[in-house]
Amino acid sequence: MLVLGFPVGPLQANCYVLARGEGEPCVVVDPGQDAVAPLDEQLRKHRLAPAAVLLTHGHFDHVLSAGEVCAAHDVPAYVHPADRFMLDDPGAALGPAGRQLFGDGPVMDAPADVRDLADGDVLELAGLRFDVxxxxxxxxxxxxxxxxxDEGGQLLLSGDTLFAGAIGRTDLPGGDHGQMLESLSTKVLPLDDEIVVLPGHGPTTTIGRERAGNPFLQGLPASDAIS
Structure with a gap:
C-alpha cells in the first residue's frame, strides 16, 4: 500500500494520498490551501489517478483546493453534511478574529459533485475500504x-480531532468542547493501540502513544466499544 503525506498552505495542514500501489487509482484526503502543485507532483511521480476526495472536516486549510482537484480529475468529494456549508463559504468557521485576519475569508470553487458522509459509512474507493x-x-x-x-495494519486519518500530543481546538464557530471530549472518549479511546494515526497537522503517531501520553486524553473514560 502506498501512503503519501505532505503539509500544505500557511497553516501546514497535512494532505494525504492513499493507493494500493504505484500506477493505481488513489484517494486524496484533505487537499487544503495551496495543495494543487505538490499534489500534482506526487500524482505524476507515482503515476496515480484520483478516484475521490475525502474531507475530514470543512475548515479552509483542509478543503480549499478540493474543488480544483475534483474538477481536474472529474471526481466527487465526500464531506459530512454538517460541514458542507463551508465548501460554499470557507470563511464561515473563522470567527470574528479570523474574519479580521482574512478579510471576507479565503475563496474557493466548491466541488460540483459533493456526497454526504454519515457515521458508520463504508466507502469502497480505489480498491481501498474507508470506515467513517x-x-x-x-x-x-x-x-x-x-x-x-495490505500488510494487515490499520491507519486512522484523524483530521483535527486528534494530533500527536494534542487535540483540535474547539473555540471556533461550530466547535464544542463537550462534544470533543465525548468523541474522544467513545470513538478514539476504544481503538487498538497499534493503529497508526495520520493527523491533520503535525507528525504521525499511534493510538497507544496518545493514550499513554496525550494530556488531553488523560482521565477520560473509555467506552468498551465504539458507539
Missing amino acids: THTPGHTGGSVLFGVGT
Missing part, C-alpha cells in the same frame, strides 16, 4: 477515516 466515524467537537461534521493496509 463521526467525531463532532472540532467542527460539527468532523470525521475519522479508518483504512486497513
Whole structure:
C-alpha cells in the first residue's frame, strides 16, 4: 500500500494520498490551501489517478483546493453534511478574529459533485475500504477515516480531532468542547493501540502513544466499544 503525506498552505495542514500501489487509482484526503502543485507532483511521480476526495472536516486549510482537484480529475468529494456549508463559504468557521485576519475569508470553487458522509459509512474507493466515524467537537461534521493496509495494519486519518500530543481546538464557530471530549472518549479511546494515526497537522503517531501520553486524553473514560 502506498501512503503519501505532505503539509500544505500557511497553516501546514497535512494532505494525504492513499493507493494500493504505484500506477493505481488513489484517494486524496484533505487537499487544503495551496495543495494543487505538490499534489500534482506526487500524482505524476507515482503515476496515480484520483478516484475521490475525502474531507475530514470543512475548515479552509483542509478543503480549499478540493474543488480544483475534483474538477481536474472529474471526481466527487465526500464531506459530512454538517460541514458542507463551508465548501460554499470557507470563511464561515473563522470567527470574528479570523474574519479580521482574512478579510471576507479565503475563496474557493466548491466541488460540483459533493456526497454526504454519515457515521458508520463504508466507502469502497480505489480498491481501498474507508470506515467513517463521526467525531463532532472540532467542527460539527468532523470525521475519522479508518483504512486497513495490505500488510494487515490499520491507519486512522484523524483530521483535527486528534494530533500527536494534542487535540483540535474547539473555540471556533461550530466547535464544542463537550462534544470533543465525548468523541474522544467513545470513538478514539476504544481503538487498538497499534493503529497508526495520520493527523491533520503535525507528525504521525499511534493510538497507544496518545493514550499513554496525550494530556488531553488523560482521565477520560473509555467506552468498551465504539458507539
